[in-house]
Amino acid sequence: MELNENNRPLTEVPANEMPETSVQPVADASQARYPQRKSKEEVIERLKEIIADNCNADKQEIDLLKQTFYKLHKAEQDAAQKDFVNNGGKAEAFIPKPDSLEGEFKSLMGSIKEKRNELMAAQEEEKEKNLARKLEILEKIKNIAESPEEAGKTYNEFKQLQQEWNDIKLVPATKVNELRKNYQLYTEKFYDMLKLNYELREYDFKKNLEQKQYLCEAAEKLADYPDAISAFHQLQKLSQEFHSIGPVAKELRDSIWSRFKAASAVINRRHQQYFELQKEAEQNNLDQKTVICEIIEGMEYDTFKTFADWEDKTKEILALQAKWKTIGPTPQKMNTKIFERFRAACDNFFKQKAAFYKYIKENMAKNLEKKKALCEKAESLKDSTDWKETAQILTQLQKEWKTIGPVGQKHSESVWKRFIGACDYFFSQKNKANSSQRSEEVENLTKKENIIKQLEELNAAGTTDDGTAEQVRALMKEWNKVGHVPFKEKDRLYNAYHTAVDKLFERLNLSASEKKLNSFKSGLSNERNLYKERDKLVRTYEGLKNDIKTYENNLGFLNSSSQKGSSLVTEINRKIERLRADLSLVQKKIEAIDEALRGQN
Structure with missing residues (x-):
């Protein structure tokens, strides 16, 4: 005798038609279920x-196979592109080969x-046939x-009809509840009027209770099962079995059903939580990928003026692409x-880069x-003895x-050497003709040797107070004011001066930035073209x-709420501080050149 949880007859209802087990796993969970x-x-x-x-495979496995094939397909294309680039090709020129297996x-x-x-289609047709048979x-x-008068005689016929009902499986989902409701109504009516032997009825109740208790225990054990997805599917089978078993004694119907329902609720809740956590992780991944897109899209291409600018940004793009690959679905x-x-966004960056390189190469050819042409003009004037006029012309050519x-x-380098060689040759000849300049260089030699002597005396004294540091700075400033010395003495004086200064810097613990600046200032008198050096520093300053x-603009696109976002913000702030220190040093160098140029004038 087969009864439901209300001690009334109930046949089997397919698992896919049970309303309390209608939650289905998403496709991503199939990765844990298939090899x-x-x-x-x-x-x-x-x-x-x-x-x-x-x-004979469900849609989840087929979707997983499709994702796996194209993931492997893309990995092969990425590897081929990487080999193409490593062998000298450009990423934008890469054309993937056709996939023979695709x-x-x-x-x-x-x-x-x-x-x-x-x-x-066949299943739908079968469901319609099953519906007609169940009706x-x-x-x-x-x-x-x-x-009712024929109840005793028709009991066996009723049991046979129940068996036939249970043998019929799938029916249209829209008809499940209506069929189940009518089936319960008429079977309950039959059992209510049926006068069976009390002992047979009690035996059926006892047997059904034992089966349902066993299913309750099995459902309760699933609460500790490590795989929430597998536990959910096992529960579907237990639920189907539970509803196919007949009734128990009236006073136990509610308690046994409540026990099974409570165990089912635990498994269903774990199943739902699994997908909620997965959904939260996917949303977090989407947020991170959105930030990366915004950073790339927010690049100001009109500010990239040099090859170095574009190469630095290319490294940033490659780093963001590498980070993208570490983020999940x-x-x-x-x-x-x-x-x-x-x-x-990435394609647009490399398109802009290619356009810049093309434009710069065309301009470089014109330059x-x-x-x-300037080299030819300078070379035509290098042997001139009209010192004043030619010097003015060459100075104008340099500008x-x-x-x-x-x-x-x-x-x-070659075109610069050609140009500056012609200019230097003229000015060298001019300097030789100017005897007064020679005497000035001899005086400068004496002054610089005296400065070196004073530095060496300070070094020998071994003092490290602020007064000594101030003396060193004053002597360095005096050195920078002294003009040229005889050419053959230049290297000797330069090496002696820097040896003495380096020793004093080391003992006085002066900052590395100040040391670089002072070293730069001391070398200005040896520069053959201060205008060229200043122009180079100005370009560096703007860069x-x-x-x-x-x-600073990129900081506005970053979300520091996550641990990874906070780390990226910190790193960018450090870069900004280093760049500002470099900017300050370059500005001081420019000021030093301006002072030297004023001294020359």
Whole structure:
């Protein structure tokens, strides 16, 4: 005798039709339920097995096989692109080779989809047939339940109809509740009017109670099962069995059902929590990937003026791409959208970079021709003895040279040496003709030797007070004011001076920045073209300002609420502080050159 939780007859209801177990796992959970395929060939073989088994596989496994194939497909393309770049090619010029297995994969997926559609159509047709049969059985049970005088004689027929009802499985989901309600109504009516032997009835109750207690214990043990997904699916089978068992004694019906329902609630709650945590992690991944997209999209391309600017930004892009790969999946509906946004931002960066390089190369070729023309003019004047007028012309040519932009690296040094060589030759000849300058260089030699002597005396005294440091600075300032010395004495004096200064710096513990600045100032008198040096420092200064501005803008796109975001903010702040220190040093060097130029004038 088969009764439900209300001590009334109930036949089996398929698991997919039970309302209390309607929650289904998302596709990502399939990764924990099926073996990982390590190659595209393994994916192909599994698809062939599924087709051979008449598509006996659920949609989750098929989706996982599809994701695995394209993940391996993309990994091969990325590796091929990396080899292409490592061998000298440009990333934007890379064209992936056709995948020989992709056609077979798509063909197999098409066959599976077609067979599954046929299978689903057949299942729907079978459900309609099963519905018609159950309606016919229900009508017979109704007639038996409404014939109380024949109840004793029709008991066996009723049991046979119950068995037939249980043998019929799937029916349309929209009809499940209505069928179940009518089935319970007429079977309850039949048992209410049926006068069976009391001992037989009690035996059925006892047997059903033992079976339901066993199912309750099994459901309660699932609460400690480590895999929440597997526990959920095992519960579906237990629930199906529970509802297929007949009734228990009336006074135990509510308690045994409450016990099973309580155990089911624990498993369902764990199952729901699993997917809630997974959803939260995916949202966090989406937030991180969105920040990366915003950083790349927020780059101010009009501020990138040099090759160094673009190379620095390229390193940042590559670092962000590497970080992207370490972040897990996002919500399924956003996964494709956020990746397309990221790829579009990266593609735009490299497109802008390629356009800049093309533009700069074209301008460099024009600049080279302009500088060659200046070289020819300087070379035509280098042997002139009209010192004053020629000096003015060459000085003007040097100023014009600084207004011309850069040239290609392979031509930069040679064309500069050609130009400055002609200029230096003229001024050297001019200096030789100026005897008064020689006497001035001799005087400068005496002054610098005296400064070196004083530095060595301070070093020998061994004092480290503030007064000594001030004396050192005063002597260095005096050194910088002294002009040129005879050429053959230049290196000797330079080495002696810096040896004495370095020893004093080391003992007085002066800052590295101050040491660099003082060292730079002491070398200004040896510079052959202070205008060129100043122009170079000004470009460096502007580049550092742009870098600081870029990093400060990037801070606005970062979310420091997460641990990873906070770490990135801290690193960018450190970079900004270092850049500001470099900016200050460059500014002081420019000021030192300006002072030296004023002294020359």
